[in-house]
Amino acid sequence: MRIVVLVKEVPDTYGDRKLSLETGLADRAAGDVVMDEIGERALEAALTYADANAGTEVVLLSMAPESASATIRKGLAAGASSAVQVADEALLGADMNLTSEVLAAAVQRIDADLVIAGNQSTDGSGGMMAAMLAERLGLPQLTFLSSVEISETAVSGTRMTDAGTAQVSADLPAVISVTEALPPCRFPNFKGIMAAKKKPFEVLSAADLGLDAERLDVPRSILTQVSVRPARGTGVKIVDDGDGGRQLAEYLLENKLA
Numbered sequence: 001m002r003i004v005v006l007v008k009e010v011p012d013t014y015g016d017r018k019l020s021l022e023t024g025l026a027d028r029a030a031g032d033v034v035m036d037e038i039g040e041r042a043l044e045a046a047l048t049y050a051d052a053n054a055g056t057e058v059v060l061l062s063m064a065p066e067s068a069s070a071t072i073r074k075g076l077a078a079g080a081s082s083a084v085q086v087a088d089e090a091l092l093g094a095d096m097n098l099t100s101e102v103l104a105a106a107v108q109r110i111d112a113d114l115v116i117a118g119n120q121s122t123d124g125s126g127g128m129m130a131a132m133l134a135e136r137l138g139l140p141q142l143t144f145l146s147s148v149e150i151s152e153t154a155v156s157g158t159r160m161t162d163a164g165t166a167q168v169s170a171d172l173p174a175v176i177s178v179t180e181a182l183p184p185c186r187f188p189n190f191k192g193i194m195a196a197k198k199k200p201f202e203v204l205s206a207a208d209l210g211l212d213a214e215r216l217d218v219p220r221s222i223l224t225q226v227s228v229r230p231a232r233g234t235g236v237k238i239v240d241d242g243d244g245g246r247q248l249a250e251y252l253l254e255n256k257l258a
Contacts, residue, residue, distance in 0.1 A: 001152065001172075002057045003046040004112040006103065006130075007039040007075055009068040010123040019226055035071050038118025040078075040185035042178050046116055047079045047186065049150045057081045059110055063091060063102050066203070076196035077188035083199070084110060088206045096124070100132035105209040107137060114155060115175040119144050130177035140170035146181035 012032040043060070050056035060075045060083040062068060072083050086102055094102070107115055115137075120127035134141035145157035146165075155176055156169035188196070238247045252258035 001049075001053065001055070001113045002059060002111065003049070003114045003116060003150075004059045004061050004107055004110055005039070005043045005046050005075070005080065006115065006117040006133075007043065007060050007062045007072060008036045008118075008121050008123075009033050009062070009064050009071040010036045010121060013122055033068070033071060035074055036118060036121050036123075037184070038121065038178070038180060040075075041180065041182040042116040042118050043075055043078060043080065044183055044185040045148050045150075045178055046114075048183075050079070050081075053152075059084060059112070061103065061106055061110070062086070063094070063099055063106075065092075069201070069203070073196050073201070074188065076199045076201070077192045078185055079188075079192060081199065083201045085201070085203050086206070086209065087203055090206055096126050096128060096132060100129060100136055102206065102209065102211065103129075104133055104136035105211060106204065107133070109204075109209060113173050114150065115139075115173075116148075117175070117177045119177045119179045130175050134175035137173075137175065140174045142168050142170055142174065142176040145176055145178050148176065148178060148182065 010033065012034045016031040018031075043058070046056075046058045050058050058080045060072055060080045062072050062083070063086040064072070066085075066087045068087075069085060072085055076083055084106060086106055091098070091102060115130075115133065117130045117133070119130070121129075130143050131141055142155065142157055142159065144159050145168075146160050147158040149156045152172075154169055154171050155174050156167065157176065157178075159166045159168050160179070160181075236251060238244055238251070240247075249258070
């Protein structure tokens with residue numbers, strides 16, 4: 001079985017995260033970058049199955065700048081078999097629609113039996129990539145899974161809903177997305193780090209995937225304005241000298257909070 005895991009390099013949530021006021025894109029030079037944690041959990045789900053089933057191939061797939069290769073290699077060090085990175089200047093600032101088109105072309109090229117993604121990234125937080133990818137590939141989708149069971153012919157799991165939980169399943173090939181309820185990814189050991197240097201790592205352009213570079217320049221969505229968020233104020237402090245209740249009521253009414 002060949003399992004493709006979508007991974008993404010994102011700004012570290014514990015560091016500074018800023019947008020470029022010129023492009024509206026994330027300023028990757030503003031702080032540290034890491035592999036998105038939810039992608040790591042998707043990777044762990046694939047590696048857990050691979051541990052118990054010899055012959056399973058786990059392929060990392062990422063659409064990211066060339067500078068993200070070091071982050072992707074960390075997934076190889078954790079145990080993935082190989083990696084495919086789509087790096088193309090024409091894809092800079094791609095929205096979810098274009099990203100799903102590129103990833104779908106890459107998945108078809110890899111010929112995956114199962115695609116595992118995180119439910120949503122910590123930078124864009126779109127939460128729709130797995131569903132869009134499944135639609136483009138014409139495959140069944142199981143999204144927002146809090147547990148996953150994989151067999152040679154099918155995949156199943158538990159999906160959280162507003163009303164409780166639902167047990168869902170689909171025949172392979174399929175696309176699934178997982179939540180933070182799944183276990184975190186294992187830490188790479190020294191042997192894995194050394195082995196990662198020799199594992200297959202393919203870097204592709206949009207043209208390599210058969211995509212028309214001229215058409216990629218056509219905006220799928222347009223950013224009209226970006227600005228710095230105003231600094232948070234100090235707020236209002238109410239000292240109760242016997243009329244604190246009245247002051248609070250007046251504040252709520254003045255700010256249309258009551």
